[in-house]
Each structure stands twice: as structure tokens, then as C-alpha cells.
Amino acid sequence: MDTKKMAKVFKALSNPNRLDLYLKIVENQETSYxxxxxxxxxxxxxxxxxxxxxxxxHLKELTNAELITTEKKGKFLVAKVNKEMVDExxxxxxxx
Numbered sequence: 001m002d003t004k005k006m007a008k009v010f011k012a013l014s015n016p017n018r019l020d021l022y023l024k025i026v027e028n029q030e031t032s033y034x035x036x037x038x039x040x041x042x043x044x045x046x047x048x049x050x051x052x053x054x055x056x057x058h059l060k061e062l063t064n065a066e067l068i069t070t071e072k073k074g075k076f077l078v079a080k081v082n083k084e085m086v087d088e089x090x091x092x093x094x095x096x
């Protein structure tokens with residue numbers, strides 16, 4: 001992974017609200033793995049004390065850093081963790 005791509009990932013996760021949002025997406029995707037292909041953003045937004053435009057901005061930043069992918073399912077937005085990017089970051093940080 002090149003340094004610009006890695007810097008983009010770390011910058012995206014450097015915001016506390018964005019990091020919390022990402023971790024909630026990871027958690028919800030894991031708990032709903034068998035019942036849902038991804039995580040409904042609508043369910044996560046309720047737990048934050050920030051507005052929808054700010055949530056939208058954070059989702060855009062996470063998507064631009066390739067940490068998540070989003071897609072519309074009907075009137076709902078579904079987010080999925082990009083496992084390939086997680087593997088790339090893990091490989092880079094594994095200093096063994």
C-alpha cells in the first residue's frame with residue numbers, strides 16, 4: 001500500500017466521531033452478518049448526537065478512504081466494511 005493511501009485511511013479515522021461511526025458499522029455488520037448483507041445506517045444514526053448532514057460527511061470520508069462501501073437498498077443506505085482495505089492496513093502494521 002502506498003503512503004498516500006495509508007495517510008488517507010489514518011486521516012479518515014483520526015476524527016473521533018468518524019472513528020466511532022466506523023466501529024459501529026463494524027460491530028453492526030458482525031452482529032447482523034447472517035441476517036443482513038451490511039449494516040443499515042439508519043439504525044446507527046440514532047445512537048449519535050450529531051445531525052444527518054454531518055453523518056453523511058463522515059460516511060463520505062470513510063468511503064473515500066475505501067474503509068467502507070455504501071449502497072442504497074430501497075429507501076435505506078447500507079454500509080459494508082471493505083475487508084480488503086482492513087487486510088491491507090493489518091499487513092502494513094504487522095511488524096513481526
